[in-house]
Amino acid sequence: MINVNPETISRLIALAQAFHAKEDVVIPQEPNSPSDDWALQALADHADDENFNEFESIIDDLEPDQQQEVVALLWLGRDDAPLEDWDALLMQAREQWNDRTAEYLIAHPFLAEYLRAGLDMHGYESD
Template sequence: MLNVNPDTVCRLIELARAFHVKEEIVIPEEPTGPDDDWYLQVLANHPADPVFKEFRSIIKDLEPDQQQEVVALLWVGRGDFEQDEWESALSEAAYAWNEKTADYLIAHPMLADYLTDALDMFDYRCD
């Protein structure tokens, strides 16, 4: 079902947890989509962070459709879409896709939990 390797998503979960425990990340307002620039405020002080760099590198190495799947997993785990609305989540992620996907994802303080919940819904587990 997933084109993105679940092990890759699990690594992203590990990195997101490591990144978000370093300091509280405050998002000034609820993001409406990956094309907003709100995440720039959140990430302004982190470009040299090795955890952030690895996270960004992994996302950059994914094909666009795989990046879109990770975004769709975020949205399903967050409750924006139900599991049976997976195709709709993918369509919306494809429509909203841009090259700032890594920044959009990591700016969500609950990213690791959302991705974990979504993987669980699709019967994938991180070891």
């Protein structure tokens, strides 16, 4: 069970889709962890993007444990581990957490699909 409101996750999905649909967004590779700083460099050109700004605002308004849940949801939806290992994913997200969660998340080109899959695995329907 997740503690982040599924409607909040659905809004993040919509914003990620809109952000990644733009032709000028190029993200060179998958980040390995939330602490990787290359995501900041890749996203520097998009600081004035309305979708990114709203996405970042929503993430920044979440408590750290909720941010960690969103990261774990990404990893779950990406098939890094099965649902049975949800607690281990949360623990890993806690250990790797930093204040650049929004940048880490949005740097994944398939973020919307991963979050949607993670929600589905938890039994929630996403829009």
